[in-house]
Amino acid sequence: MLTIGCHLSIAKGFAAMGADALDIGANTFAFFTRNPRGGSVRALDLDDVARLRAIMEEHSFGRLVAHAPYTYNPCSAKEHAREFALQAMREDLERLEALPGNLYNFHPGSHVGQGVERGIELIVDTLCTVMEPTQRTCVLLETMAGKGTEVGSRFEELAQIIEGVCVRRPELSDLLGVCLDTCHVSDAGYDIIHDLDGVLAEFDRVVGLDRLKAVHINDSKNPCGAHKDRHARIGEGYLGAVELGGGEDVFAAIVSHPALRDLPFILETPNELAGYAREIELLRGLSDAASCGK
Ligand code: FE
Ligand code: FE
Numbered sequence: 168m169l170t171i172g173c174h175l176s177i178a179k180g181f182a183a184m185g186a187d188a189l190d191i192g193a194n195t196f197a198f199f200t201r202n203p204r205g206g207s208v209r210a211l212d213l214d215d216v217a218r219l220r221a222i223m224e225e226h227s228f229g230r231l232v233a234h235a236p237y238t239y240n241p242c243s244a245k246e247h248a249r250e251f252a253l254q255a256m257r258e259d260l261e262r263l264e265a266l267p268g269n270l271y272n273f274h275p276g277s278h279v280g281q282g283v284e285r286g287i288e289l290i291v292d293t294l295c296t297v298m299e300p301t302q303r304t305c306v307l308l309e310t311m312a313g314k315g316t317e318v319g320s321r322f323e324e325l326a327q328i329i330e331g332v333c334v335r336r337p338e339l340s341d342l343l344g345v346c347l348d349t350c351h352v353s354d355a356g357y358d359i360i361h362d363l364d365g366v367l368a369e370f371d372r373v374v375g376l377d378r379l380k381a382v383h384i385n386d387s388k389n390p391c392g393a394h395k396d397r398h399a400r401i402g403e404g405y406l407g408a409v410e411l412g413g414g415e416d417v418f419a420a421i422v423s424h425p426a427l428r429d430l431p432f433i434l435e436t437p438n439e440l441a442g443y444a445r446e447i448e449l450l451r452g453l454s455d456a457a458s459c460g461k
């Protein structure tokens with residue numbers, strides 16, 4: 168069975184996200200580790216976390232994919248911004264120990280004119296500082312669209328970051344991975360519409376498919392290579408809409424690909440819960456149809 172869910176609001180707490188997930192037919196979900204705009208976090212309610220863990224166990228949830236707020240920029244040119252990202256990521260990882268065995272994904276950041284190489288260096292520094300070999304959360308770099316000076320839109324850049332951390336702290340290797348965002352990779356210029364196999368073969372060659380731990384499944388409001396990062400609902404963008412050159416078969420191929428089908432899929436489409444429920448049903452249907460056809 169497909170492990171699929173969407174990004175949920177943490178406003179009502181952890182157990183409430185579990186209940187929302189069940190309501191929409193999800194068996195995983197994503198959430199921001201804190202308010203994306205503010206720095207402060209509520210104290211962790213351990214009873215609430217325990218209630219979520221019970222729901223997850225009872226309903227055989229897959230791994231959750233916590234998302235670091237977009238406001239972290241570990242490769243900013245400003246020291247205080249880097250320091251904020253570092254402290255916040257360290258705190259997020261400490262808090263996630265209450266929910267062991269899940270995933271934490273973050274945007275590598277924007278180098279803001281310092282150059283990709285310097286950006287990569289700063290991201291490696293941050294990861295080497297905030298991660299501990301004893302942590303039970305796997306940290307995922309997200310594939311980016313390449314908007315502005317974003318680092319991580321090329322597989323080579325992600326590979327360099329992982330390699331950089333592994334050289335300095337080999338004991339962290341098993342705790343590092345990648346989250347592939349379908350809108351972002353297409354916007355970055357990887358043609359998953361016509362050649363998903365080829366793109367994943369390239370990922371395997373450059374990064375290694377064993378590093379791939381989660382998928383953000385989104386349609387894109389822009390064509391392949393646009394470097395824009397604007398998510399569309401499934402079937403309403405360049406990946407899924409026939410009139411834009413895509414189609415349902417693009418998403419059928421994504422959810423049934425042997426390299427992807429067992430990973431957690433997270434929707435980050437512009438939707439309310441009812442819309443997410445429909446997308447989950449659609450993608451589960453495409454996945455079932457593909458597995459029957461074999
Ligand atoms: Fe993201
Ligand atoms: Fe994403």
Ligand code: ZN
Pocket residue numbers: 348350351396397398
């Ligand atoms: Zn995005």
